[in-house]
Amino acid sequence: xxxxxxxxxxxxxxxxxxxxxxxxxxxxxxxxxxxxxxxxxxxxxxxxxxxxxxxxxxxxxxxxxxxxxxxxxxxxxxxxxxxxxxxxxxxxxxxxxxxxxxxxxxxxxxxxxxxxxxxxxxxxxxxxxxxxxxxxxxxxxxxxxxxxxxxxxxxxxxxxxxxxxxxxxxxxxxxxxxxxxxxxxxxxxxxxxxxxxxxxxxxxxxxxxxxxxxxxxxxxxxxxxxxxxxxxxxxxxxxxxxxxxxxxxxxxxxxxxxxxxxxxxxxxxxxxxxxxxxxxxxxxxxxxxxxxxxxxxxxxxxxxxxxxxxxxxxxxxxxxxxxxxxxxxxxxxxxxxxxxxxxxxxxxxxxxxxxxxxxxxxxxxxxxxxxxxxxxxxxxxxxxxxxxxxxxxxxxxxxxxxxxxxxxxxxxxxxxxxxxxxxxxxxxxxxxxxxxxxxxxxxxxxxxxxxxxxxxxxxxxxxxxxxxxxxxxxxxxxxxxxxxxxxxxxxxxxxxxxxxxxxxxxxxxxxxxxxxxxxxxxxxxxxxxxxxxxxxxxxxxxxxxxxxxxxxxxxxxxxxxxxxxxxxxxxxxxxxxx
Amino acid sequence: xxxxxxxxxxxxxxxxxxxxxxxxxxxxxxxxxxxxxxxxxxxxxxxxxxxxxxxxxxxxxxxxxxxxxxxxxxxxxxxxxxxxxxxxxxxxxxxxxxxxxxxxxxxxxxxxxxxxxxxxxxxxxxxxxxxxxxxxxxxxxxxxxxxxxxxxxxxxxxxxxxxxxxxxxxxxxxxxxxxxxxxxxxxxxxxxxxxxxxxxxxxxxxxxxxxxxxxxxxxxxxxxxxxxxxxxxxxxxxxxxxxxxxxxxxxxxxxxxxxxxxxxxxxxxxxxxxxxxxxxxxxxxx
Numbered sequence: 001x002x003x004x005x006x007x008x009x010x011x012x013x014x015x016x017x018x019x020x021x022x023x024x025x026x027x028x029x030x031x032x033x034x035x036x037x038x039x040x041x042x043x044x045x046x047x048x049x050x051x052x053x054x055x056x057x058x059x060x061x062x063x064x065x066x067x068x069x070x071x072x073x074x075x076x077x078x079x080x081x082x083x084x085x086x087x088x089x090x091x092x093x094x095x096x097x098x099x100x101x102x103x104x105x106x107x108x109x110x111x112x113x114x115x116x117x118x119x120x121x122x123x124x125x126x127x128x129x130x131x132x133x134x135x136x137x138x139x140x141x142x143x144x145x146x147x148x149x150x151x152x153x154x155x156x157x158x159x160x161x162x163x164x165x166x167x168x169x170x171x172x173x174x175x176x177x178x179x180x181x182x183x184x185x186x187x188x189x190x191x192x193x194x195x196x197x198x199x200x201x202x203x204x205x206x207x208x209x210x211x212x213x214x215x216x217x218x219x220x221x222x223x224x225x226x227x228x229x230x231x232x233x234x235x236x237x238x239x240x241x242x243x244x245x246x247x248x249x250x251x252x253x254x255x256x257x258x259x260x261x262x263x264x265x266x267x268x269x270x271x272x273x274x275x276x277x278x279x280x281x282x283x284x285x286x287x288x289x290x291x292x293x294x295x296x297x298x299x300x301x302x303x304x305x306x307x308x309x310x311x312x313x314x315x316x317x318x319x320x321x322x323x324x325x326x327x328x329x330x331x332x333x334x335x336x337x338x339x340x341x342x343x344x345x346x347x348x349x350x351x352x353x354x355x356x357x358x359x360x361x362x363x364x365x366x367x368x369x370x371x372x373x374x375x376x377x378x379x380x381x382x383x384x385x386x387x388x389x390x391x392x393x394x395x396x397x398x399x400x401x402x403x404x405x406x407x408x409x410x411x412x413x414x415x416x417x418x419x420x421x422x423x424x425x426x427x428x429x430x431x432x433x434x435x436x437x438x439x440x441x442x443x444x445x446x447x448x449x450x451x452x453x454x455x456x457x458x459x460x461x462x463x464x465x466x467x468x469x470x471x472x473x474x475x476x477x478x479x480x481x482x483x484x485x486x487x488x489x490x491x492x493x494x495x496x497x498x499x500x501x502x503x504x505x506x507x508x509x510x511x512x513x514x515x516x517x518x519x520x521x522x523x524x525x526x527x528x529x530x531x532x533x534x535x536x537x538x539x540x541x542x543x544x545x546x547x548x549x550x551x552x553x554x555x556x557x558x559x560x561x562x563x564x565x566x567x568x569x570x571x572x573x574x575x576x577x578x
Numbered sequence: 579x580x581x582x583x584x585x586x587x588x589x590x591x592x593x594x595x596x597x598x599x600x601x602x603x604x605x606x607x608x609x610x611x612x613x614x615x616x617x618x619x620x621x622x623x624x625x626x627x628x629x630x631x632x633x634x635x636x637x638x639x640x641x642x643x644x645x646x647x648x649x650x651x652x653x654x655x656x657x658x659x660x661x662x663x664x665x666x667x668x669x670x671x672x673x674x675x676x677x678x679x680x681x682x683x684x685x686x687x688x689x690x691x692x693x694x695x696x697x698x699x700x701x702x703x704x705x706x707x708x709x710x711x712x713x714x715x716x717x718x719x720x721x722x723x724x725x726x727x728x729x730x731x732x733x734x735x736x737x738x739x740x741x742x743x744x745x746x747x748x749x750x751x752x753x754x755x756x757x758x759x760x761x762x763x764x765x766x767x768x769x770x771x772x773x774x775x776x777x778x779x780x781x782x783x784x785x786x787x788x789x790x791x792x793x794x795x796x797x798x799x800x801x802x803x804x805x806x807x808x809x810x811x812x813x814x815x816x817x818x819x820x821x822x823x824x825x826x827x828x829x830x831x832x833x834x835x836x837x838x839x840x841x842x843x844x845x846x847x848x849x850x851x852x853x854x855x856x857x858x859x860x861x862x863x864x
Contacts, residue, residue, distance in 0.1 A: 029864070201863035211859055217851025220658060222650075239859070244840045244849050246657050251683040255650040258643065262654030265641055266621070266662070267847045270654070288644050378860050386851045418847065419621045419639040419655065419662055427633045427640035430626070438589045438634055 004057030011074030021052035137176025212347030222259035287326035313561030316534035338486025356389035412455030471504030492569035598775030609759035627669035646676030685739035706780030743769030
């Protein structure tokens with residue numbers, strides 16, 4: 001018996017695959033289990049191939065699995081594309097009436113469980129769209145679960161559409177469940193049924209970022225839709241009344257970014273979210289935020305480029321872009337959260353850093369992190385504190401005497417006054433300027449103002465969290481990774497541990513200001529290093545070398561648009577240590 | 579009331595001697611005074627170009643942003659704090675060239691921003707290239723053999739896009755410009771004032787004399803009805819030797835900020851950020 005299970009549901013986009021996978025996973029979560037859900041919708045156009053993969057376990061799991069235990073194939077194409085992923089002993093669920101399989105085409109080492117989706121739906125007189133609900137019932141029977149939790153979820157999700165809809169869905173669910181209970185004497189999930197009632201959240205990276213932004217008091221988001229960032233816009237728009245947020249779907253990304261800057265200038269915590277192509281259009285304004293010292297938070301959710309690239313896939317190709325985007329030199333913060341917890345807490349922190357240092361803060365994620373769901377303990381937000389930095393109130397401004405918006409200071413940060421306040425009049429400008437904000441062409445002054453802004457860099461470097469070492473202090477090999485590669489690395493570390501191979505893992509969330517000293521300390525005495533990145537050129541590997549001179553020994557670079565699989569890291573380590 | 583003199587900043591203008599911007603700046607301060615704006619409750623947003631320098635010379639809050647991006651910044655300032663008066667200053671290149679998309683969307687959005695476009699039909703700051711409003715055939719450094727395109731028609735585009743206040747004036751008409759700018763500042767919603775403003779250095783064609791010979795005031799005719807959209811559209815689109823100036827079209831329509839329900843209680847900037855309760859939000863993820 002395996003200690004965890006992987007269920008893949010595959011079919012055509014528009015067949016409700018995402019919905020059924022999310023419902024199923026949520027039912028497992030409510031059972032007290034852990035789950036991880038990877039969604040792959042290569043194309044949002046109906047009828048194109050799409051699939052979701054749920055991994056479920058009694059123990060904490062970090063990432064998706066390469067081996068599938070149950071494959072629900074809602075069309076012939078899905079059988080062709082995914083049946084080879086089934087592990088030995090796995091089960092193929094398909095409509096044997098609609099898609100007859102010849103014996104010679106069947107694998108001897110897997111089991112076949114036919115569920116006549118079409119005829120069950122016809123008998124019930126429900127919509128063909130409810131094939132996916134029948135499939136959920138089938139899966140729950142196969143794993144030895146029952147239907148109460150999934151019915152609870154159906155009730156919650158569909159009750160506003162009417163009792164008919166709930167009843168039809170329940171009927172479809174029961175049809176799938178009882179058909180499998182009667183015809184297939186297979187049960188894969190005995191060990192899964194947990195009595196643990198510890199409720200966890202089940203959410204994706206974009207939802208965690210949105211929740212973090214709401215908690216941080218983000219009151220304005222301007223954005224232009226772009227996969228995989230769009231769901232941040234959708235989420236905040238859905239909550240605009242509950243949390244008093246103004247959400248502007250702008251005419252383009254240039255407008256979105258300039259709006260986020262304008263709102264911040266006026267004193268409202270504001271953000272934008274986009275992917276690489278949109279960020280290209282925003283880069284000029286990134287420099288505007290820096291030069292005018294306006295706080296700014298921007299989410300850059302990566303997908304493979306160049307250009308339109310692979311819009312619905314994942315990549316980690318924009319670290320160097322984020323580092324160097326926009327003309328001129330200026331301090332910035334780059335944060336790459338590795339999981340949903342970090343998405344929440346680091347987004348909260350991003351808003352504090354943006355105001356405290358009056359700099360642009362880039363939150364660097366990717367499709368894999370943004371759209372994959374995982375089980376998380378409920379975020380403990382009690383200790384979170386809003387820090388608006390040197391934002392003056394009216395009394396402080398009255399006492400300040402002659403107000404200089406860009407007054408020089410030891411940490412490079414000047415006190416901020418907001419439009420509407422008395423005695424704080426100033427010009428914020430994209431030009432190089434003097435302490436008042438007026439034009440400056442005196443050469444000494446120009447250099448002084450640049451030094452003033454860069455003074456922030458040192459202070460930020462001292463306070464931002466350092467890269468974190470996971471695993472034992474001494475190891476045969478050390479993984480080095482950033483952002484969303486965290487979970488596959490942790491999973492691979494566990495696999496290697498089980499083989500008795502001690503590895504540890506250095507994970508970077510804060511990438512700029514670069515933690516050069518911590519990197520040197522941590523990597524100085526390790527035996528062997530392996531970089532794990534979702535790009536072709538090894539962008540963190542090069543950054544480490546540039547900043548510290550340290551040369552990474554081995555690399556696993558994945559740039560096919562797919563997330564990094566723990567098994568690939570595992571095999572790479574085995575080879576490297578052979 | 580704040581006097582025009584009180585609106586003078588500590589920093590002195592430095593445009594070319596004779597530049598139309600001097601007159602425009604004076605008129606701006608007079609109109610702001612007439613409209614009763616309070617300096618600390620006013621934000622002047624500009625882009626890049628000779629017009630972009632305005633915020634340095636006016637004692638209010640100012641934001642001098644990027645070329646062409648005046649309206650996104652101004653829109654967000656207004657949404658962040660709709661109790662402020664928000665004024666946009668652009669040139670013809672800024673507003674109608676690089677910023678044309680934002681212009682169209684600001685018109686249809688009817689956001690409460692007063693937009694003063696300094697239209698000299700040339701790129702002055704970059705030393706004399708053809709602008710979107712340069713006349714067909716106009717020769718410049720970038721079009722030595724004459725521009726081939728028809729000029730951009732800001733008034734027609736503003737009306738077609740749903741702007742609720744569409745006007746044009748000329749810096750050579752002192753009372754007219756002051757009056758039109760004042761009316762624009764008092765208008766609720768998005769207002770466009772396209773302002774003829776000669777560039778004495780780089781545009782030898784559209785001079786003060788050239789304009790003085792051609793402009794005529796449409797609102798002097800008592801029969802002209804600023805509420806008649808079709809008449810306004812005909813007037814701004816038909817070809818004529820003379821150049822009409824005045825308020826072409828005005829309507830009363832709810833502004834964008836009027837329709838954002840979240841900010842009807844108080845401006846967004848006054849929302850508390852402390853101890854926001856997200857427990858319900860987190861429970862929904864279970």
